[in-house]
Amino acid sequence: MTSLTTPAAPTAPVSVSATPPGARRARRRGAALGLLAWLVGILFVLPVVWMALTSFHSEADAATNPPSLTAPLTLDGYREFFGVNGGADPWPPxxxxxxxxxxxxxxxxxxxxxxxxxxxxxxxxxxxxxxxxxxxxxxxxxxxxxxxxxxxxxxxxxxxxxxxxxxxxxxxxxxxxxxxxxxxxxxxxxxxxxxxxxxxxxxxxxxxxxxxxxxxxxxxxxxxxxxxxxxxxxxxxxxxxxxxxxxxxxxxxGFVTSQGLFLAQVCAASMVIxxxxxxxxxxxxxxxxxxxxxxxxx
The missing domain is CATH 1.10.3720.10 (MetI-like)
Structure with missing residues (x-):
């Protein structure tokens, strides 16, 4: 007389995490450091960008407080620097x-x-x-x-x-x-x-x-x-x-005169230099x- 054995029930597969916890922490740390590096870079670049934007404003718009980002753009500051309106010649310096x-x-x-x-x-x-x-x-x-x-x-x-x-x-x-x-x-x-x-x-x-x-x-x-x-x-x-x-x-x-500081001209001159x-x-x-x-x- 042969004994019949019932097959064992299949075991559920053990779930294994795709990435270990250490790798996830390292990835989050890298993302945080990358974000911090971007913030520091923006802080360093922002004054230069602001100076470039101010150089394309008129003196009246550049002197407003707070400054206007939507002010019309002009090349008057660069014309003053290059002596188009009778100023000093910047090429020898x-x-x-x-x-x-x-x-x-x-x-x-x-x-x-x-x-x-x-x-x-x-x-x-x-x-x-x-x-x-x-x-x-x-x-x-x-x-x-x-x-x-x-x-x-x-x-x-x-x-x-x-x-x-x-x-x-x-x-x-x-x-x-x-x-x-x-x-x-x-x-x-x-x-x-x-x-x-x-x-x-x-x-x-x-x-x-x-x-x-x-x-x-x-x-x-x-x-x-x-x-x-x-x-x-x-x-x-x-x-x-x-x-x-x-x-x-x-x-x-020389752009800092007794008449005051002409901000747009100074920014234009600083950009060129x-x-x-x-x-x-x-x-x-x-x-x-x-x-x-x-x-x-x-």
Whole structure:
């Protein structure tokens, strides 16, 4: 006699969550950080957007309190800046700022690249003391050296001379450039340099053919920062220049007159003077981020 067994009832499938709780928390944390980054970015960009909008308003609409967002747009502020209505010509100050910034940045790179090479790859004795010396030159406030520099320029006939600004901007940006490029050049493989030297390459060839291409993002970041610092410098340019060597920031102060502050004109002038720096930043944005983050992750 055969015994019949009833088949067991099928068990219900066990529900397994698609994503573990840790992944969900990490996703929410990433979304919150992304939202916070957007808010911080908007806070930084909002004044620039507001300045751009005000530059297209008339003086009457720009001076209203609270400002009107729906006010009619006009180019009167830009016409005043470019001297269409008989104002001062802005092109000499703009060209002076461009020349001083480009020449000083070029001189900084020529001097900083060998110095950073000696401090990172072929390290000199007591290189940390040298680095501290470069850093110590930035501890003195710029205004503390203004009077000696002014007396020197006056006695040597360098007042209102664009080359004096080039020398000053080079000396001001050189410590920063050496510090930045020293960290960038530390990432260059020494084996490549030794191979080039075994093939008979001299120091200039090593710097230009081996080191410079590898450290190109760092060099681009250093160049951009030095250019921005030179372009935005106001104290020396306002004191040591007059008419011939006046730079764009010093020219911008002329819009603050005894009659009052013409807000639309100042915003229009600020937008035009900021455009070269903004264009350079956008053009070298990837190099800047790559250069500033070079060596951050091991």
């Amino acid at each position: 703009l060209l002076n700022s461009l020349g001083a910034s480009l020449f000083s940045t070029a001189f900084v790179l020529v001097l900083a690249l060998p110095a950073a090479y000696a401090l990172s790859i072929r390290r000199v004795r007591k290189w940390t003391d040298v680095m501290f010396f470069f850093l110590s030159t930035k501890m003195l406030p710029v205004v503390a050296g203004l009077l000696p520099v002014y007396l020197f320029a006056k006695n040597t006939g360098f007042l209102d001379n664009i080359w004096l600004l080039v020398i000053l901007y080079t000396s001001m940006n050189l410590p920063i450039a050496v510090w930045m490029m020293q960290s960038f050049l530390s990432e260059v493989p020494v084996a490549l340099i030794e191979a080039a030297q075994m093939d008979g390459a001299k120091l200039p060839t090593v710097l230009l053919r081996v080191v410079a291409p590898i450290a190109a993002p760092g060099i681009a970041a250093t160049s951009l920062i030095c250019f921005i610092f030179s372009w935005n410098e106001l104290l020396f340019a306002n004191v040591l220049t007059g008419v011939v060597a006046q730079t764009a920031p010093a020219f911008l102060t 900021s455009l070269p720096v903004l264009a350079a930043g956008f053009a070298a944005q990837d190099k800047l981020v790559q250069g500033l983050s070079l060596g951050a992750v091991k």
